[in-house]
Amino acid sequence: MADTNFDLIIVGGGPGGYVAAIRAAQLKMKVCVVEREHLGGICLNWGCIPTKALLRSAEIYHYMQHADAYGLSASNTGFDLAKVVQRSRGVSKQLNGGVGHLLKKNKVTVIDGEAKLNGPGKLVVTKDGKKLSDLTAPHIILATGARPRALPGIEPDKKLIWTYFEAMVPQTMPKTLLVIGSGAIGIEFASFFRTMGAEVTVVEVMPQVMPVEDEEISKHARKQFEKQGMKIMTETKVVSVKKGADNVIATIEDKAGKKSEITVDRVISAVGVRGNIENIGLETTKVKTDRGCIVIDEYGRTAEPGIYAIGDVAGPPMLAHKAEHEGVICVEKIAGLNNVHPMKKEQIPGCTYCHPQVASVGLTEAKAKAAGHQVKVGRFPFLGNGKAIALGEPEGMVKTVFDAKTGQLLGAHMVGAEVTELIQGYVVAMGLETTEEELMHTVFPHPTLSEMMHESVLDAYGRVIHM
Structure with missing residues (x-):
């Protein structure tokens, strides 16, 4: 035994x-x-x-x-x-x-x-x-x-209405697709299917796509998604679906209560877990x-x-x-180890691998203000970075939020190429309780995308160089 x-x-x-x-x-x-x-x-x-x-x-x-x-x-x-x-x-x-x-x-x-x-x-x-x-x-x-969480009346059936399980192994490429929910899962699938040629509509009940992200970053990302031909409807919900033999008719309602119908090959339900x-x-x-x-x-x-x-x-x-x-x-x-540090949830980074990528850690500008902080905010665009231009990726931005009194880094938010690989620099900085001064004194290698992180910090204190 x-x-x-x-x-x-x-x-x-x-x-x-x-x-x-x-x-x-x-x-x-x-x-x-x-x-x-x-x-x-x-x-x-x-x-x-x-x-x-x-x-x-x-x-x-x-x-x-x-x-x-x-x-x-x-x-x-x-x-x-x-x-x-x-x-x-x-x-x-x-x-x-x-x-x-x-x-x-x-x-x-x-x-x-x-x-x-x-x-x-x-x-x-x-x-x-x-x-x-x-x-x-x-x-x-x-x-x-x-x-996956299911919406009442819009339960996934694995054929016409998918969760991420079915969306990951499609047998044919849908020509038209409705994605319900614009969190990380929804927006990543929307990005994949759009790039592969599908006509994609994203419906989000909240006022912005990727609702947990900083508003400015979210707006920037949305502009890029729409430029790629994605249709995005915020403050909107799917109220019902009618399934055909090989398509779905979805009834959509906006915040004013106006209803409309959309016919698609497939629906991805990405309304959380x-x-x-x-x-x-x-x-x-x-x-x-x-x-x-x-x-x-x-x-x-x-x-x-x-x-x-x-x-x-x-x-x-x-x-x-x-x-x-x-x-x-x-x-x-x-195991009884001494000095076990509890999790600091505000220092857990979030990454979304859509195109452009989005990454963040800490408080958004709005949340920092709501928590009573006086803030200093810095921004730096990809357009001002040599490596980004050489890569052919000039769309994007790095944003940093500091406490105006103490110089504490409260949050960092990015949209653009490879930002999911950059965010850890700010995560380490937060863990070490770094202030703006230490970040300003750090030498960032050139030419790299990471230089934008330095410039964003400098911008928060009126010292930006390349903008």
């Missing part, structure tokens, strides 16, 4: 779960991960990673179509959708295998099955409805992730939930001693890197 007693059991092998397992193994714990589907979770198999592979194909296709701008010629450009999807799935498969290898290397037991709590410290594992084993551990981390809190035995414990997520403290502890939650199931921001960091914090606290 295989071992059934562990120091720590983790339910879910996504970014939060597998990282927590590796950290626990490093701290000499006997660890087990129970995963019902794919190691690496949604992020690696159906989210962050495969979408980036799709978007990379779209980006190269875009450059092929605009080869002339670089003095190059590419004729008869086209794409094989099956191969684009196949490449994306191959990238996921490689990384999924990599996670399995890492867990094995760290001597983590992996059980393929579905786990359910049976009171504190106990789990029942089943596979295809058959019981596999009873497991026990003084510490159990729930890392069960989240799934909800935590996987059902069927995991929470009712056998004192664990509390709120709005579809498990309630935790700053170290991932629930209301039931010995039971913890991390990642999407523990609430927003629902990001893989937040889940990973939360897993490490949770495990280090369990």
